Amino acid sequence: MLPTIDLQDDLIVMVDQRKLPAQEVYVRCRTAPEVAKAIRTMVIRGAPAIGVAAAYGIALGMRRSTAKGTTQFTVEFQKTCDLMAGTRPTAVNLFWAIDRLKRAFAEGAQAGESPKELSARLDREAKAIHDEDVANCRLMGGHGAEMVKDGARVLTHCNAGALATAGYGSALGVIRAAVEQGKKIAVFADETRPFMQGARLTAWELVRDGINTTVITESMAGPLMRDGEIDIVIVGADRIAANGDTANKIGTYTVAVLAHEHGIPFYVAAPLSTIDLATPEGKLIPIEERDQREVTHFGTSRVTPEGAKTRNPAFDVTPHRYIAGIITERGILRPPYAQSLAAALNGSGLKAQAAP
Numbered sequence: 001m002l003p004t005i006d007l008q009d010d011l012i013v014m015v016d017q018r019k020l021p022a023q024e025v026y027v028r029c030r031t032a033p034e035v036a037k038a039i040r041t042m043v044i045r046g047a048p049a050i051g052v053a054a055a056y057g058i059a060l061g062m063r064r065s066t067a068k069g070t071t072q073f074t075v076e077f078q079k080t081c082d083l084m085a086g087t088r089p090t091a092v093n094l095f096w097a098i099d100r101l102k103r104a105f106a107e108g109a110q111a112g113e114s115p116k117e118l119s120a121r122l123d124r125e126a127k128a129i130h131d132e133d134v135a136n137c138r139l140m141g142g143h144g145a146e147m148v149k150d151g152a153r154v155l156t157h158c159n160a161g162a163l164a165t166a167g168y169g170s171a172l173g174v175i176r177a178a179v180e181q182g183k184k185i186a187v188f189a190d191e192t193r194p195f196m197q198g199a200r201l202t203a204w205e206l207v208r209d210g211i212n213t214t215v216i217t218e219s220m221a222g223p224l225m226r227d228g229e230i231d232i233v234i235v236g237a238d239r240i241a242a243n244g245d246t247a248n249k250i251g252t253y254t255v256a257v258l259a260h261e262h263g264i265p266f267y268v269a270a271p272l273s274t275i276d277l278a279t280p281e282g283k284l285i286p287i288e289e290r291d292q293r294e295v296t297h298f299g300t301s302r303v304t305p306e307g308a309k310t311r312n313p314a315f316d317v318t319p320h321r322y323i324a325g326i327i328t329e330r331g332i333l334r335p336p337y338a339q340s341l342a343a344a345l346n347g348s349g350l351k352a353q354a355a356p
């Protein structure tokens with residue numbers, strides 16, 4: 001499995017995703033602020049992976065605490081949670097993971113645990129978040145692979161792979177599972193301007209796994225669909241609103257509209273931790289606006305003239321009406337999403353449904 005993130009003794013080790021595929025180098029974080037910086041600067045990215053990194057970062061930060069008693073320890077814990085929450089605004093897995101640690105902390109505090117015991121509890125919870133994410137990716141893969149026929153040509157956008165999760169991947173997990181079932185699959189990876197997660201990361205992962213991969217620029221997706229070269233689209237998600245509207249990497253909306261126009265099924269693969277029932281619809285999802293330099297420059301070279309304005313929203317929202325199904329660890333959720341998402345989150349024995 002790809003080494004996205006690991007806790008090694010008192011260090012959090014992450015492969016530096018900014019440097020792939022040219023270099024495979026590892027960043028070692030010793031403190032919570034170092035982990036927060038790694039998330040903000042995209043050493044690690046992808047909604048589920050951000051959640052895992054934040055959980056480990058908080059646990060590590062509290063391990064290093066020199067607080068004299070529980071009161072001071074609690075203040076430090078809150079500050080560390082706030083630090084992580086300020087790193088990236090769109091991926092809801094970040095806030096979900098922080099909430100999980102807060103609940104674990106509150107249970108320990110209620111039971112009268114010492115700072116050392118509370119810290120051990122946070123370590124256990126962070127490890128559980130990590131392990132569950134890998135298991136959930138495998139489950140998503142199994143459910144989603146049923147939608148991918150032998151010989152399918154799959155288009156994906158951004159990187160929703162092992163690098164974006166604790167391992168195996170969400171959208172790429174579906175592709176991996178289909179390949180493991182013996183299906184012959186060809187993948188088209190949108191390059192995903194401006195940060196090039198598709199060209200750099202998705203292609204790197206898939207080529208390593210020996211999966212047939214073709215990188216295309218985003219503007220090629222439409223003509224390929226028109227010419228009958230794409231059978232299915234599978235993407236990840238950063239936040240899914242209660243009505244099924246889905247925020248994912250900028251450009252996903254365009255792909256969804258094109259898929260709709262050409263009658264190609266468009267699937268979202270995401271763990272339940274990406275579903276945000278507290279946000280009723282997509283237009284309420286906060287969209288991160290990133291550094292304009294990601295648009296004005298290609299590496300160190302400037303590609304736009306001085307004086308030209310630029311925009312850099314990192315995500316867009318795909319309306320739920322374009323989504324054929326949301327592939328989760330509990331099965332494939334179908335419209336109407338207001339009901340199926342709530343039922344899945346409330347654990348009401350949801351089963352995978354047949355394709356429409």
Ligand code: MRU
Pocket residue numbers: 045046047048091157158159160161164165169170171197235236237238248249250314
């Ligand atoms: O800005 P990024 O690289 O963190 O954005 C990542 C995406 O949009 C992914 O598609 C999404 O997080 C799904 S990851 C399983």
